Amino acid sequence: MSKNFLSVNKAYLELPLFKQAFIHKSFSSNQNNERLEFLGDAVLEIVVSEYLFNRFEQLDEGRLTQMRASLVNTQSLAEVFLRLDCKDLLQTSKGTNKLNESHKHSIYAGTLEACIGAIFIELGFEESKSFILHLFHSSFLLLNESIELKDAKSRLQEALQANGAEPPTYSVVSNKEGNYFDCSVRFNGKTFQASAALKKESEQKVAELILFELDRA
Numbered sequence: 086m087s088k089n090f091l092s093v094n095k096a097y098l099e100l101p102l103f104k105q106a107f108i109h110k111s112f113s114s115n116q117n118n119e120r121l122e123f124l125g126d127a128v129l130e131i132v133v134s135e136y137l138f139n140r141f142e143q144l145d146e147g148r149l150t151q152m153r154a155s156l157v158n159t160q161s162l163a164e165v166f167l168r169l170d171c172k173d174l175l176q177t178s179k180g181t182n183k184l185n186e187s188h189k190h191s192i193y194a195g196t197l198e199a200c201i202g203a204i205f206i207e208l209g210f211e212e213s214k215s216f217i218l219h220l221f222h223s224s225f226l227l228l229n230e231s232i233e234l235k236d237a238k239s240r241l242q243e244a245l246q247a248n249g250a251e252p253p254t255y256s257v258v259s260n261k262e263g264n265y266f267d268c269s270v271r272f273n274g275k276t277f278q279a280s281a282a283l284k285k286e287s288e289q290k291v292a293e294l295i296l297f298e299l300d301r302a
Contacts, residue, residue, distance in 0.1 A: 125202030
């Protein structure tokens with residue numbers, strides 16, 4: 086665990102819910118971080134939205150939404166989580182732990198959101214806000230009104246075209262109710278999968294996984 090993480094968050098490690106934030110559903114079906122992840126996702130969105138709203142007064146809703154998406158997507162959140170160097174605290178089943186690193190991306194992102202949810206419940210909104218602003222400080226510094234923002238599918242397509250490769254085919258299957266979607270892509274001999282409440286979001290999540298894999302290659 087990094088000195089940076091300990092110096093900023095040492096008190097968090099003693100919080101019962103913060104400890105629970107590191108328990109994945111594959112490890113425990115009853116005592117896990119899913120509910121905290123749900124809450125943390127909402128807190129993260131409002132804090133980032135408020136920051137962007139106050140900083141970029143001239144930008145319209147569409148542009149602000151793009152900026153927010155560039156900050157809180159699965160890939161970005163997973164990278165922030167890994168920079169905290171606290172992966173050793175994460176509790177998953179043996180099977181999940183053996184998954185390819187790229188398939189754990191959504192787990193890392195969800196754990197980060199669960200940590201935010203835990204801090205919100207235990208210490209309140211202002212503390213969770215301070216935590217988020219600290220986490221995203223370097224990312225915020227990179228933003229400006231003219232920065233080019235593209236979604237994961239567009240970035241993946243450009244990356245593949247630059248190497249003369251064809252974009253992948255996204256296979257999406259919905260549940261019976263049609264309100265949840267599973268997307269899978271076969272790429273470079275591997276299968277990448279992700280799920281979401283929106284079809285487009287499930288495709289974006291898979292594209293993020295493939296981009297992460299390409300970055301590591």
